[in-house]
Amino acid sequence: MGSIEKTSVACVVAGGGPAGMVLGLLLARSGVEVAVLEKYPDFLRDFRGDTVHASTLNLLDDLGLGDRFAALPQRRERRVTMEFDDGALTEDFSRLPGRHQHIALVPQWDFLNLLAAAGAESPHFHLARHAEVDGLLREGGQVCGVRYTDKDTGLSREVSAPLVVAADGRHSAVRRLLGLRPRASATPHDCLYVRVPRLPGDPDGTFLRFSATGGLIMINRGDYWQAALLIAKGTARDALAHDGEWPRRTIARLAPYTGERMAAIGAGDIASLQIRIDRLARWWAPGALLIGDAAHAMSPIAGVGINLAIQDAVAAARILVPALRRGRVRGRDLAAVQRRRQWPTVLTQMAQRAAQERIVAASITGDDAATAPLRVPQPLRTLRRWRGFPHLFGRVVALGIRPERLTGSLEPLSHG
Known part of the structure; x- marks a missing residue:
């Protein structure tokens, strides 16, 4: 067996999806050496979630990437309609604050390629494709890096780092290697x-x-x-x-x-x-942090999963950059990320479960025979009489609960 190639960075991010790529880009632009490991050779896969909400569009503006994103093939929706047997509800985005009064439907591979290209402009950003994480490095009971297989060559490689971030989805390899199990809600x-x-x-x-x-x-x-x-x-x-x-x-x-x-x-x-809603009780272990679907899988309801994961990435970068610059990330730093993002996640999942119980469960009989009509549920039936409700509804969906913005040390460096 040949020797294992070893490198070191300040942070390893497992998973090149939206959360992992955004986190890698933010860290690199803050001067933090980061390696993003993506297990597939490219981003050309049949994604189900291609919805980019206004919260993410605002972030792209902050990063100086708004014009590049606008040039991607996409469809923009200023409103979305929910039709019931007795009427309809509308999510209206036309009065959102900021530049973007819409949500964008864009192929996720185009979005990820945009982020990868922006990351490549920084000398601190390193993206390894076809790199499948299959082991964790540990020292003194703390995670201090990962082992991965280069699927192109079959060789095993090691990357040491003070922090490993799992952004590798609902079937997270890092989460499995840590022995963490999320608690699932009935769907x-x-x-x-x-x-x-x-x-x-x-x-x-x-x-x-x-x-x-x-x-x-x-x-x-x-x-x-x-x-x-x-x-x-x-x-x-x-x-x-x-x-x-x-x-x-x-x-x-x-x-x-x-x-x-x-x-x-x-x-x-x-x-x-298969639809799944779950959440870890603790999103971190010494030397490791989990974000996005690795920490909390979301239902496709309202298409908020990608955008919630990206908000996790922004909060993680803002909170952890000072510690990463020092070269030492403590448990309390990682706990601060969970505290920041946990309650928006909990409230969003509560809303998704309520929608499942009140709307979805009543519409999956598939019975062709005539039945009692499915009505707009209370209290939405009452709220829709309020003229401003479609705009409030649209704001909650498009911006989410506690949207994150760049501040302080995360102000992007020159991007040309």
Whole structure:
């Protein structure tokens, strides 16, 4: 066995998703040597979450990347409609503070490539692709780096660092290696995803349809719909039986203009996603911090997962940069990140669970027969009478709870 190549940096970030890339970029621009390890060779994967909310758009402006992001292929939504059997609710983003009165739907690989290119402009940013973390380095009971496999060469490498950050998603390898287990909340549903061609005459915008006979999310991608059909937990295999006849029929019923197009879609064109909401009791161990889905998996409801993870990254950078510059990160520094981000996470997950219980669970019967209509739930039925409610609703969704901004030592360095 050959020798293992060893390097050292101030911080190792496992995971090159939005949270990991933003954290790496912020640390590098603050003069902190950082290595981001991405286990795949590129970002060209079929992501489900491509929603970039106003909180993230504001951050990109702070980083001097707003114009670059605006040049990416994207669709902008100024409002999103939730349709029920007895009426509708609207999330209206047209009165958001700041430059961005919309949310953006952009392919996540384009977003990640933008962040990678911006990071590469700093000599302190190092991105290793096809680098799969498979071990932790420890010293005196504290994590002090990672071991990873270079999947291109098959060689094992080690990177030592005072801090390892796990931003590697809901199936986090670092979390498993630390022996941490999140506590999961019951979720009544999973999703089936399918691309449906979009034709002239189709409705404009993105909408959510909640009915007593089914639940459907239709995301307008320009030339196609990204359709997400809600199904009962653990029923994906049965739902896809008979070449996907049931989801084809259900989508056509909930979105009648797709009827003829659904006939050309088979079970092989339909992907399933298991929905999960969970959260770690403690987001850190000596020498290690977990953020984003590694610390708290979110439901796709309202598309807030990516943006919440990025807010974790901003808070982590702002709190930890002074300690990383000193070369010593203490437990109280890591605990401060959790304290900062925990209650926005808890409140967001509470809202998602309430939506699951009051709306989603009532719309996953898939029963074609006529049933009692699914009404807008209280107290939303009362609140929608208030003229300002759509704007408040939109603000909560687009900005989230406690949005993070750059301050002080995190003011970006020259970016050309």
